[in-house]
Amino acid sequence: MVKLQEKTDHQNNLQLIGQMAATIAHEIRNPMTSINGFIELLKMNSTEENKKYLSIMKSELDRMEQILSEILHLSKPVERKYELISVANIANEIKEIMTPLADFHKIKIVLNIKNHSHSNILGNSTRIKQMLMNLVKNAIEEMDMGGTITITLKNVKNKVQITICDEGRGIAKEDIPNLFQPFYTTKAEGTGLGLQIVKSVVEEHEGNIYVKSIENVGTSFVIELPLTSESYQPSYKILIK
Ligand SMILES: Nc1ncnc2c1ncn2[C@@H]1O[C@H](COP(=O)(O)OP(=O)(O)OP(=O)(O)O)[C@@H](O)[C@H]1O
Numbered sequence: 280m281v282k283l284q285e286k287t288d289h290q291n292n293l294q295l296i297g298q299m300a301a302t303i304a305h306e307i308r309n310p311m312t313s314i315n316g317f318i319e320l321l322k323m324n325s326t327e328e329n330k331k332y333l334s335i336m337k338s339e340l341d342r343m344e345q346i347l348s349e350i351l352h353l354s355k356p357v358e359r360k361y362e363l364i365s366v367a368n369i370a371n372e373i374k375e376i377m378t379p380l381a382d383f384h385k386i387k388i389v390l391n392i393k394n395h396s397h398s399n400i401l402g403n404s405t406r407i408k409q410m411l412m413n414l415v416k417n418a419i420e421e422m423d424m425g426g427t428i429t430i431t432l433k434n435v436k437n438k439v440q441i442t443i444c445d446e447g448r449g450i451a452k453e454d455i456p457n458l459f460q461p462f463y464t465t466k467a468e469g470t471g472l473g474l475q476i477v478k479s480v481v482e483e484h485e486g487n488i489y490v491k492s493i494e495n496v497g498t499s500f501v502i503e504l505p506l507t508s509e510s511y512q513p514s515y516k517i518l519i520k
């Protein structure tokens with residue numbers, strides 16, 4: 280009983296923080312729009328050197344805008360359409376989308392589909408794509424010298440298990456608890472919100488996420504999502520976060 284109450288308080292707190300974050304993010308956007316306008320105006324009568332500085336200001340503003348839209352996306356209650364989707368098809372699509380970036384870094388993406396009859400889940404394909412893209416992007420960013428990223432799909436009992444395994448730098452044991460903290464990043468250009476998005480998508484789909492890592496060997500993110508039974512014929516479900 281006490282535990283249940285604690286959980287509800289925690290959820291209420293999270294909701295409150297989310298609402299505050301959304302209000303702040305929204306209010307910060309207005310002055311940003313006017314700063315953006317003045318940058319454009321100044322550019323017209325500037326020397327080449329000043330134009331360079333104004334471009335840097337503009338790209339920093341763009342980055343702020345990107346962070347704000349991610350915060351808004353994380354904290355806004357949204358309605359999402361849930362349909363019967365094939366994780367295998369989505370993984371294939373992600374492999375195709377991410378291959379040009381991987382090629383550029385001399386990295387190979389391999390899709391390995393094991394012992395599965397089907398990989399259908401009740402889910403939102405846009406969100407599942409977003410989840411996989413963030414994980415593959417992180418994997419690419421941790422591999423400097425080429426190598427292979429393996430996406431493995433395997434059915435384990437009534438779940439589809441998706442493993443994204445890289446041959447990157449790995450994560451020190453003491454840093455693992457930080458991974459799912461908002462804004463935790465070790466990258467100069469990172470927002471530290473990628474894994475927050477991944478975690479939200481996993482939670483929305485009532486799944487689990489695990490991470491295994493060995494420094495200088497590589498990292499695996501393992502996600503398990505509930506499979507639908509093969510005969511399942513859903514209409515659709517709307518989830519309100
Ligand atoms: N596959 C991985 N191997 C090693 N470290 C990782 C891996 N994935 C994530 N990390 C670590 O976790 C941190 C947080 O990842 P996250 O995706 O949330 O943010 P980011 O990649 O830094 O920034 P963004 O996703 O906004 O570009 C990374 O900066 C990195 O230190």
Ligand SMILES: [Mg+2]
Nearest residue numbers: 413417473474
């Ligand atoms: Mg990332």
